Amino acid sequence: MTIPSATLDLLSQQAIELPSWAFGNSGTRFKVFGQAGVPRDPFEKISDAAQVHKHTGLAPSVALHIPWDKVPSYSDLRRHAEDNGVKLGTVNSNTFQDDDYKLGSVTHSDPRIRQKAIDHHLECIDIMNETGSRDLKIWLADGTNYPGQDDMRSRQDRLHDSLSAIYERLGEHQRLVLEYKFFEPAFYHTDVPDWGTSYAQVSALGDKAVVCLDTGHHAPGTNIEFIVMQLLRLGKLGSFDFNSRFYADDDLIVGAADPFQLFRIILEVVRGGGYANPDVAFMLDQCHNIEKKVPGQIRSVLNVQEMTARALLVDRDALGAAQASGDVLAANGIVMDAFYTDVRGDLADWRESRGLPADPMSAYAASGYQQRIEQERVGGTQAGWGA
Numbered sequence: 015m016t017i018p019s020a021t022l023d024l025l026s027q028q029a030i031e032l033p034s035w036a037f038g039n040s041g042t043r044f045k046v047f048g049q050a051g052v053p054r055d056p057f058e059k060i061s062d063a064a065q066v067h068k069h070t071g072l073a074p075s076v077a078l079h080i081p082w083d084k085v086p087s088y089s090d091l092r093r094h095a096e097d098n099g100v101k102l103g104t105v106n107s108n109t110f111q112d113d114d115y116k117l118g119s120v121t122h123s124d125p126r127i128r129q130k131a132i133d134h135h136l137e138c139i140d141i142m143n144e145t146g147s148r149d150l151k152i153w154l155a156d157g158t159n160y161p162g163q164d165d166m167r168s169r170q171d172r173l174h175d176s177l178s179a180i181y182e183r184l185g186e187h188q189r190l191v192l193e194y195k196f197f198e199p200a201f202y203h204t205d206v207p208d209w210g211t212s213y214a215q216v217s218a219l220g221d222k223a224v225v226c227l228d229t230g231h232h233a234p235g236t237n238i239e240f241i242v243m244q245l246l247r248l249g250k251l252g253s254f255d256f257n258s259r260f261y262a263d264d265d266l267i268v269g270a271a272d273p274f275q276l277f278r279i280i281l282e283v284v285r286g287g288g289y290a291n292p293d294v295a296f297m298l299d300q301c302h303n304i305e306k307k308v309p310g311q312i313r314s315v316l317n318v319q320e321m322t323a324r325a326l327l328v329d330r331d332a333l334g335a336a337q338a339s340g341d342v343l344a345a346n347g348i349v350m351d352a353f354y355t356d357v358r359g360d361l362a363d364w365r366e367s368r369g370l371p372a373d374p375m376s377a378y379a380a381s382g383y384q385q386r387i388e389q390e391r392v393g394g395t396q397a398g399w400g401a
């Protein structure tokens with residue numbers, strides 16, 4: 015065993031929330047590829063997500079996206095989730111697929127459109143009250159495409175006013191989580207482009223407002239772990255949307271493009287007290303455009319677990335001593351030793367000791383679930399993208 019038992023105990027506390035939309039059809043603006051067996055409604059998305067938890071023990075909750083996951087009864091959906099061994103988690107709002115929002119939603123200059131966007135968020139809070147969700151996650155497509163198109167400063171003021179109206183409605187134990195993204199679909203400026211803007215906006219609201227860091231929402235070369243450190247230091251890191259990217263907001267499997275970056279991010283989470291801390295939610299925000307979706311999610315949560323195990327292996331005492339003595343190469347060596355440690359065998363043993371399959375990917379493949387849904391489900395939905 016390479017992993018000490020105290021570390022294995024910490025790993026047992028890991029929980030990664032899955033996005034309901036990862037199970038539906040998705041694609042790029044060029045083509046959405048339909049797959050056999052995709053869910054026909056939110057209930058089936060939850061059933062699929064439950065398979066990921068069943069085989070890994072890592073994914074006990076599922077995030078919803080409204081209106082993609084609109085259902086007549088959220089208490090029915092909640093019961094369905096619980097019957098399948100999972101919970102409903104974060105509620106994501108959507109103000110990016112309505113013609114009214116072409117020039118902005120909560121930042122729009124027209125008070126009618128702003129109010130419509132605010133009302134959508136209030137509806138999301140009503141849903142959270144039924145699903146038992148804590149977090150309202152807001153990502154805004156708001157922004158402009160051309161210099162001079164609108165006044166950036168007035169938009170920032172309107173953003174504050176609208177977020178305040180939404181914040182007011184939160185229950186005592188609920189949170190507003192504001193996600194930033196530096197481009198797309200707006201290409202000149204976005205109204206919440208970076209962690210600093212998100213931090214400034216949520217700080218102006220109060221303690222129940224925090225920042226969401228989506229790993230795909232930064233310029234190439236950005237030192238994301240520095241942002242993690244800073245937000246934890248400021249007590250404002252609310253959640254992660256994990257995914258990986260080669261070029262833009264690719265939404266690929268987390269840890270697929272750059273496992274070392276994922277390791278460095280989790281290392282800072284651990285360093286900053288954000289690991290196994292309910293205030294810092296680990297979530298995935300991914301699409302599986304060409305690969306099968308349930309195994310794509312299984313691979314994703316395993317990647318997060320693997321890099322977490324390696325980050326927890328860093329000998330912090332030795333690292334602190336090397337840093338204090340200015341031993342650059344020793345300090346770097348300690349971090350790299352942990353990164354290069356192969357923990358897969360230990361994690362397989364850990365899974366078996368908890369009654370889980372040693373190899374969740376092959377266990378899922380052998381379970382017959384994929385074949386069953388491909389036969390039984392006809393006419394699956396498209397995650398929401400383009401729907």
Ligand code: LRH
Pocket residue numbers: 106153193195228255263299
């Ligand atoms: C925007 C985003 C945001 C949305 C999700 C579907 O790029 O990351 O989190 O809600 O994609």
Ligand code: MN
Pocket residue numbers: 153193228255299
């Ligand atoms: Mn996201």
Ligand code: MN
Pocket residue numbers: 228230231263299
């Ligand atoms: Mn994104």
